Amino acid sequence: MVFASLFAVTTILERKGLGRFQNRYGPNRVGPYGLLQPLADGLKSLTKEDIVPRSADKVVHLLAPLILVTAAFLGYAVLPIGRNMVAVNLDAGVLYFFAAGSIVEVSIFMAGWSSANKYSLLGAMRAIAQMISYEVPLILSAIVVIMAAGSLSTVTIVEQQAGYTGIFPHWYVFTPWGFAGFVLFMIAATAESNRSPFDLPEGESEIIAGYYIEYSGFKFALFFLGEYLGMFATSGLAITLFLGGWAAPFSFLTWIPSYLWFFLKLLTLIAAFIWARGTFPRLRMDQLMGLAWKFMLPMTLLNIFTAGVWHFMPTGISRWLVCTFLIVAPWMLLSRGLKQRKKLQVRTYRFAE
Amino acid sequence: MTVSFLILAALTIAGTAAAMSLRNLIHCVLTLTLGFVGLAMLYLQLGAQFVGFTQILVYVGAVAILAVFAIMMTQSVGPHVQPALSSFWVPGSVVASAVFAVLAWAICSGATSVRTPPQHDVSVNQIGDALMHKFALPLEIMGLLLTAALIGAVILAMPEKKGEQ
Amino acid sequence: MNPLTGYLLLSALLFSIGLAGALTRRNAILVLIGIELLLNAANLNFIAFWRYGPNPAALTGIMFTIFSISVAAAEAAVGLGFILAVYRHVKTTDLDQMNSMKG
Numbered sequence: 001m002v003f004a005s006l007f008a009v010t011t012i013l014e015r016k017g018l019g020r021f022q023n024r025y026g027p028n029r030v031g032p033y034g035l036l037q038p039l040a041d042g043l044k045s046l047t048k049e050d051i052v053p054r055s056a057d058k059v060v061h062l063l064a065p066l067i068l069v070t071a072a073f074l075g076y077a078v079l080p081i082g083r084n085m086v087a088v089n090l091d092a093g094v095l096y097f098f099a100a101g102s103i104v105e106v107s108i109f110m111a112g113w114s115s116a117n118k119y120s121l122l123g124a125m126r127a128i129a130q131m132i133s134y135e136v137p138l139i140l141s142a143i144v145v146i147m148a149a150g151s152l153s154t155v156t157i158v159e160q161q162a163g164y165t166g167i168f169p170h171w172y173v174f175t176p177w178g179f180a181g182f183v184l185f186m187i188a189a190t191a192e193s194n195r196s197p198f199d200l201p202e203g204e205s206e207i208i209a210g211y212y213i214e215y216s217g218f219k220f221a222l223f224f225l226g227e228y229l230g231m232f233a234t235s236g237l238a239i240t241l242f243l244g245g246w247a248a249p250f251s252f253l254t255w256i257p258s259y260l261w262f263f264l265k266l267l268t269l270i271a272a273f274i275w276a277r278g279t280f281p282r283l284r285m286d287q288l289m290g291l292a293w294k295f296m297l298p299m300t301l302l303n304i305f306t307a308g309v310w311h312f313m314p315t316g317i318s319r320w321l322v323c324t325f326l327i328v329a330p331w332m333l334l335s336r337g338l339k340q341r342k343k344l345q346v347r348t349y350r351f352a353e
Numbered sequence: 354m355t356v357s358f359l360i361l362a363a364l365t366i367a368g369t370a371a372a373m374s375l376r377n378l379i380h381c382v383l384t385l386t387l388g389f390v391g392l393a394m395l396y397l398q399l400g401a402q403f404v405g406f407t408q409i410l411v412y413v414g415a416v417a418i419l420a421v422f423a424i425m426m427t428q429s430v431g432p433h434v435q436p437a438l439s440s441f442w443v444p445g446s447v448v449a450s451a452v453f454a455v456l457a458w459a460i461c462s463g464a465t466s467v468r469t470p471p472q473h474d475v476s477v478n479q480i481g482d483a484l485m486h487k488f489a490l491p492l493e494i495m496g497l498l499l500t501a502a503l504i505g506a507v508i509l510a511m512p513e514k515k516g517e518q
Numbered sequence: 519m520n521p522l523t524g525y526l527l528l529s530a531l532l533f534s535i536g537l538a539g540a541l542t543r544r545n546a547i548l549v550l551i552g553i554e555l556l557l558n559a560a561n562l563n564f565i566a567f568w569r570y571g572p573n574p575a576a577l578t579g580i581m582f583t584i585f586s587i588s589v590a591a592a593e594a595a596v597g598l599g600f601i602l603a604v605y606r607h608v609k610t611t612d613l614d615q616m617n618s619m620k621g
Contacts (some may be wrong), residue, residue, distance in 0.1 A: 062382065090375040092402045092477050106386055109421055113379060125425070128418060135414070165513045231399025362528045369532055369555055373539030378547065378585070385551055390557055399569045404561075404583050405586060411587050415596045423547055423598040427605045440614050447540030453534035454552055460526045469521060473574035480584075483577045491581075495588050502592035505587075509599035513606070 003076065007228045008038040014274050021278030023352050035175075043220035053214050056192075057114040059247055064111035065215070065222035071103035072229035078154050081237040081258035082246045084086055085156055092289060093154040094146060098238055102191065102302055104230060105131050111223070112211035122210035126285060131192055133292040138188035140300035144181045145172055145241040145308045154237075158245030169251070171244035176323040177307040186272070190235040195273060198288060199278035235269040236262075250327040295334055302330050317324070355396060365391030378424045386417045400472050403480055525566035532559035546604075546611045550597045556591040 012035060014026075025267030030036045051059055051342040078093035090096050106126050112124020149157040161172045172178035191198040212223045239245060243265050246258035283291065306326045313319035368388030377383045389412040396405035439445070484492050536555030561583045568579020581586055610615060 066494075090402065092406055095403065095406040095410070099409040099414070105384075105418055106416060109418065110383065121425075125422075128422075132415070132418065154387075229360050314472075354579075355521075358524060362524075365528070366531060369535050370525060373535055373543065373548070373552060373555075378545065379560075381548060382552070386553075389558070392562060395525075395528075395562060396565055399565050401568070401580055401583070404580055404587075404621055405585055407584065411591050416591055419594060420547060420551060423600065423601060426602060427547070427611050435604050437542060441551060442542035446538050446611075449534045449541060451539035452537055453530055453560070455532065456530035457527060460523060465579075470572075470574065475574070475580065477575060479577060480580060482592055483581060484584075488570075488581050495585055499588060499592050502596050504558060506595040506599040511559040511601045 003229060003232055004225075006232060007225055008042070008290065010228060010270055011041065011224075012037050012095070013270070014277075017271070017274045018278045021275070038124055046218055048217035050217045050219065051214075053116055054277075055116040056214065057211055058114070060110050060114035061214075062219075064107050064114060065219045065259075067110065068104055068223050068226035069105040069229070070109065071100050071142075072226045072233060074100040074103075075230075075233040076236070078232070079240060080155050080158050080245050081262050082234075084255065085246075085259060089153060089155050092152045094142060094157075094237070094241075095203035096150045097144075097154075097233070098135070101230070101234075102135065104226075108211055111215070113216035115211075117214055120211050120213045123213070130194070130198065130200070130285075130288060130292075134188045134191035134198075134296075137184055137292060137300045138192060139301065140297070141181045141184040142237075142241055143167055144177055144300075144303050146174060147307055148297065148311065149306065154240050158240055158247070161244040162247050164251035169244055169247055169249055171242065171247070173242040173244075175310065176327050178242055178305050179259055180299070180303050180306075182238065184244065184303065185238050186269075188277060189231075189238060190273065190295065191288070192234060193231040195227075195231065196277035197283050200282060200285055200288065200301075216241045231273060232266065232270070235266055235273070237266045238269065270342055290338070294338055298331065298334060299327075300333065303327065358395075361391050361395050361398065362364075365395065379421065382417055382420050382424065385420075386413050388418065389413050400474065403475075403477050520570075522570040523568060525570075529559045529562040532562065540578065544600045544612055544614060546613055547598070550594065551600070552577065553597075554590060554594060557586060563585050567568065 018025030027037045030040045040069065053060060065228050075097050078090055078096055108131070109124050112120045112122075113253045115121075144159060146152055149160040151157065161169070161171050167172070173182045190196075212220060213222060223331070239262065246262045248256060248258075248261050255292050262353040309326065310319055310323050313322065358366075365388050368384045368391055372381045372385035375384065387429060388407065393405045393408040393413075396408060521526060533556055536552045536559060538552075539551030539555065540549045543552070543616075564579045564582045564586070566573055568577075571579070601611060604616070
């Protein structure tokens, strides 16, 4: 329920935010400053006529959005929203989350194939190839945290990050390997949810809507909902693994309730997603795959090695220096090695008056 | 024989039987996915959490998608489909029924005790411990096997180079 | 009838369904899927014996199943690559037409 209303808030935030990034107002007709836009959107999608193509496979066409939303909702069961506020404390919680995420791929294929449309099948194939490729760096960058915390249970991972030295927290993002893991996890999460700059499967200027071209009305709203819920769930997992879950950032702020910290961090990550969407151009398919297999996979493997080095070196400034060097040096070498040699001109900007 | 076991068993059998008997290949793979999910829930009911989630992650998330891609690329769906059953289907089904009869007889004639051991809660820590200590050699061999399979699959599926002009 | 017998019978039934599919279907991909079902039935057998067996603390059943799942995934990948390579030559996946080595 909470996450569904968060979805409504995010749609309006995204459209207004993107509008401001692109130097225009977002929607501002419905309600004061356009804030009631989600209500108008919801009414529209509920009352639109449900068109199913004649040669489509009716059962599969109906089941695809249902399975997508179910799989997206299933992932929330292991996220600890506050102190003692997790739905199920599974011993293999992180693995359960990734298993729920891999069901989404089957539902995307069902959506693309059952529409009996060349473009939707093509979009579905692209989406599945992208999701499978980015699942590997996603899971590998989560393994670093599992190694450090010593458990697959999300509650244990958050509890391991709950201490404070002085006023600074023990979150994993404040270590070299944790920071690299966080960045890699967020890039892979953006690709997993098919969001910009990885939204080639649903590229609006290319194959209209990709695998959900033939969906209208409520089923389209379900797809939209499923995609956003997947985005929130992966952000929630990133917060649990790297940003300390429900822990406060400074030790003198622990009197604020834990679930408020979780939602503040979630809103920050969602704002970062919207920011990335408005800023970066879309990646081409071969650039996307090259990024996953040639850049992110070696970086995540080296990250695991660095985390091992961090664990076994004595505390102090030396392990910071060694681990930072172990991450930054391959990053520079890989990005220089993979860059295509092109001369780029100086960009000029023109603003609308 | 609890109700949940019967429901999950019915789901799994329905999924796999449909997978082996439907004409449309994509429907076969989708019902097979249902069968895999039923099997994963049976593992969870037996208390093997890690195996259940790994089953979904590997089989539903990878093997089913692989089968679907292969069906797409060999164009086994379309108007010009072949007949569903092979020309040797009678001996095949006789053999399969005979195998089931022998196995069922062996199981039912060997049923002895009705004592059920208490549920042994296994944590992933113990599985990792066992993998690193007692089962370290199979783990390394599995790594080699997977690498060989990866390289082999890529080489098999690569398009052949045209000969030199 | 204790629960172990129920799981074993289910596993035997899945095994024979997979075997029937692998022996009677014409398309090569479905034969591979039948083989996957055979492996899954064996996994269910392992886990049932781990749960109701004499020594669950040894984790043998779980280890077998984990390795079996990995091997099955690798074999599915190689098998499907093989079917693709053969399809490029004979342009069909119909097993009855692949009889050039017969006689």
